[in-house]
Amino acid sequence: QKEVEQNSGPLSVPEGAIASLNCTYSDRGSQSFFWYRQYSGKSPELIMFIYSNGDKEDGRFTAQLNKASQYVSLLIRDSQPSDSATYLCAVKLKTSYDKVIFGPGTSLSVIP
């Protein structure tokens, strides 16, 4: 089992819809979870981080964490064409001090 898994996509949603991106992780003791956005040819950009079970909202973005299910998700409300990018889920492993592991990313396309 890979340490961090994501649906590879591509995920296509119409403009204005909610995009839902999912991620599962294998290290049950992991404490810190991150979502990065990466435009083609660019470096990853931090969108949100979440440490506690439940939801964390920041503007149009909501991160959801369920440690019992080892599941973290990112919801993007009112999706815009500028949201079209690859979204990377990252997990800081408890078993390795400060080592952050990334998933393969999910490609999102927002159709005008």
Next chain:
Amino acid sequence: DAGVTQSPTHLIKTRGQQVTLRCSPKSGHDTVSWYQQALGQGPQFIFQYYEEEERQRGNFPDRFSGHQFPNYSSELNVNALLLGDSALYLCASSRNTGPLHFGNGTRLTVT
């Protein structure tokens, strides 16, 4: 407040050669991590430096080595380059338990 800076932005090397990539962390950050990202894949952890020591290492051969200087800047060295080493090399800095902040990356092409 300068973010993470990497140099060079692009590099073309021949198989068997050696390359050095450089990174200056974001102001206030003391930890530097290096990642390799092949096209269409997520970043793969190479290693992390803290207090001038390699603290963690990913599943990369010894051809990949690094260094951190007293000013927290870092270098990534790759010896005996292979075609498969062609990738985007990302440097990320952090402090304590905070999130990683990435530089713009170095695109390495090995021919």
